[in-house]
Amino acid sequence: xxxxxxxxxxxxxxxxxxxxxxxxxxxxxxxYKIEQVSFLSPNxxxxxxxxxQIHSLILAKKLKDKSQSVLLSAMMYPVGKHKTSRDxxxxxxxxxxxNDDKKRFKILSSTHEYVTFKELPCVKYQTLSExxxxxxxxxxxxxxxxxxxxxxxxxxxYIGFQFEVSQRSQSKQIPDEFIKVGEEFFQNIxxxxxxxxxxxxxx
Numbered sequence: 001x002x003x004x005x006x007x008x009x010x011x012x013x014x015x016x017x018x019x020x021x022x023x024x025x026x027x028x029x030x031x032y033k034i035e036q037v038s039f040l041s042p043n044x045x046x047x048x049x050x051x052x053q054i055h056s057l058i059l060a061k062k063l064k065d066k067s068q069s070v071l072l073s074a075m076m077y078p079v080g081k082h083k084t085s086r087d088x089x090x091x092x093x094x095x096x097x098x099n100d101d102k103k104r105f106k107i108l109s110s111t112h113e114y115v116t117f118k119e120l121p122c123v124k125y126q127t128l129s130e131x132x133x134x135x136x137x138x139x140x141x142x143x144x145x146x147x148x149x150x151x152x153x154x155x156x157x158y159i160g161f162q163f164e165v166s167q168r169s170q171s172k173q174i175p176d177e178f179i180k181v182g183e184e185f186f187q188n189i190x191x192x193x194x195x196x197x198x199x200x201x202x203x
Contacts, residue, residue: 024048025045025046025047025048025062026041026047026048026049026059027041028041028042028043028044028045028047029041029042029043030049032049032052032057034052034053034054034055034056034057034074034075034076035054035055035076035154036191036192037074037161037189037190037191037192038189038190038192039057039074039185039188039189039190040185040188041059041072042059042072042181042184042185043184044181046061046062046063047059047060047061047062047072048060048061048062050071055075055076055077056073056074056075056076057073057074057075058071058072058073059071059072059073060072061178061181065169067143067169067170068167068168068169069167069168069169070165070166070167070178071165071166071167072163072164072165072181072182072185073162073163073164073166074161074162074163074164074189075161075162075163076154076159076160076161076162077159077160077162078158078159078160079091079092079095079158079159079160080158081157081158082157082158085121085153086114086121088121088153088157089114089121089122089123089151089153092123092151092160093112093123096125096151097110102137103136103137104131104132104133104134104137105129105130105131105132105137105145106129106130106132106137106142107127107128107129108128108129108130108172109126109127109128110125110126110127110128110129111125111126111127112124112125112126115150117150117152117186118152118189118191119191120152120153120154120155120161120191121152121153122150122151122152122153123150123151123152124149124150125147125148125149125150125151125164126146126147126148127145127146127147127148128144128145128146128172129144129145129146130142130143130144130145131143131144131145131168143168143169143170144168144169144170144171144172145166145167145168146166146167146168146172146173146174147164147165147166148164148165148166148174148179148182149162149163149164149165149166149182149186150162150163150164150186155191163185163186163189164182165178165179165181165182165185
């Protein structure tokens with residue numbers, strides 16, 4: 001189970017793609033689904049679909065500056081059974097910290113807070129790191145990798161539900177335009193009705 005958790009966290013942390021320029025664009029506000037959750041692509045042009053599987057969705061922005069990349073992503077993964085939602089979320093926070101790839105990423109800042117989002121118990125997080133890739137953590141050749149998103153306890157108690165906006169560039173800040181796109185992506189998430197009813201049975 002821990003290997004599965006690590007795989008998804010690593011995919012999230014290293015996930016910004018540099019090759020969406022070769023993929024055909026999608027229409028604004030295209031609907032997608034993973035498990036019993038629906039999503040809408042941004043209401044603007046130049047986004048592409050990188051992946052849509054039963055447990056994951058990844059959208060990328062086509063940018064003129066090919067040294068940058070921006071992703072919107074959502075995924076689900078097993079986390080194991082925990083007595084309470086708080087236990088579940090504290091476990092997630094600890095695993096995120098423990099499984100950081102310290103040979104590749106130099107973590108500059110990482111914050112989290114416990115919130116409720118879409119009626120789900122969640123951890124809201126924001127990270128800033130230097131991504132040195134295979135050059136070694138001491139190298140001067142790196143990009144800044146930023147993430148902003150949530151990890152929530154899905155109505156199946158042992159499932160983590162993570163969604164985020166991430167950017168890789170030479171800047172330490174995610175531009176406001178992409179933060180806005182990410183917030184709209186989050187707000188457009190809809191849990192399908194049987195899943196909503198299931199929420200009332202967990203704590």
